[in-house]
Amino acid sequence: MAPWIRLGAGAALVVALAGVGWAVLRGDGRPVAIDPGDSALLALGREIYARECASCHGRDLEGQANWRVRRPDGRLPAPPHDATGHTWHHPDQQLFAMTRDGIAPFAPPGYRTDMPAYAGRLTDHEIRAVLAYIKSRWPEEIQARQAEITRRSRDSSGK
Numbered sequence: 628m629a630p631w632i633r634l635g636a637g638a639a640l641v642v643a644l645a646g647v648g649w650a651v652l653r654g655d656g657r658p659v660a661i662d663p664g665d666s667a668l669l670a671l672g673r674e675i676y677a678r679e680c681a682s683c684h685g686r687d688l689e690g691q692a693n694w695r696v697r698r699p700d701g702r703l704p705a706p707p708h709d710a711t712g713h714t715w716h717h718p719d720q721q722l723f724a725m726t727r728d729g730i731a732p733f734a735p736p737g738y739r740t741d742m743p744a745y746a747g748r749l750t751d752h753e754i755r756a757v758l759a760y761i762k763s764r765w766p767e768e769i770q771a772r773q774a775e776i777t778r779r780s781r782d783s784s785g786k
Contacts, residue, residue: 660719660755661719661722661723661755661758661759661762662759663759663760663762663763663765663770664763665759668755668756668759668760669756669759669760669763671753671756672753672755672756672757672758672759672760672761672763673760675749675753675756675757675760676757676760676761679745679748679749679757680708680757683705683741684705684706684707684708685705685707685708687709688707688708688709688712688761688764689707689709689711690704690705690706690707690708690709690711690712691704691705691706692704694706694707694712700739701739702739702740702741703740705741705742708761708764709764709765710765710766710769714761715762715765715769715770715772715773715776716773716776717773717776718773718776718777718779718780718781719758719777719780720777720780720781721780722758723751723754723755723758725742726745726749726754726757726758727744727745727746727749727751727754728744728746729742729743729744729745730742731744732744
């Protein structure tokens with residue numbers, strides 16, 4: 628695949644995912660909130676991450692080698708969820724949606740990914756717990772930047 632086609636598909640994915648960010652709400656209509664300071668949530672998230680996520684994203688959230696380079700099957704390796712990756716560039720609502728619903732529903736037609744959807748496999752609470760655990764592993768500066776991204780996303784959505 629030509630590099631410009633890959634770049635265009637990646638840009639389309641980012642645009643599609645940006646629109647999803649503010650559409651994900653809790654059952655009571657309020658935006659999803661993911662608190663990395665909730666110790667009970669972190670304990671649950673650590674356990675679920677080890678069981679459900681570490682095999683691809685790494686025990687220490689380091690991701691797979693060469694995560695920005697497509698494999699021969701056209702799929703990207705699992706990215707890191709630590710501060711070196713791009714996870715923290717997304718608002719909470721978007722992270723929640725991508726985990727619950729997988730990447731495919733938000734990607735351009737034909738986009739291929741190994742990321743499963745966890746709806747039906749994990750509860751919304753368990754998904755928030757995993758994301759809280761991931762966020763808790765970021766340096767304070769990165770947590771603050773991601774919190775601002777989440778705040779701006781909520782402000783722009785009016786929710």
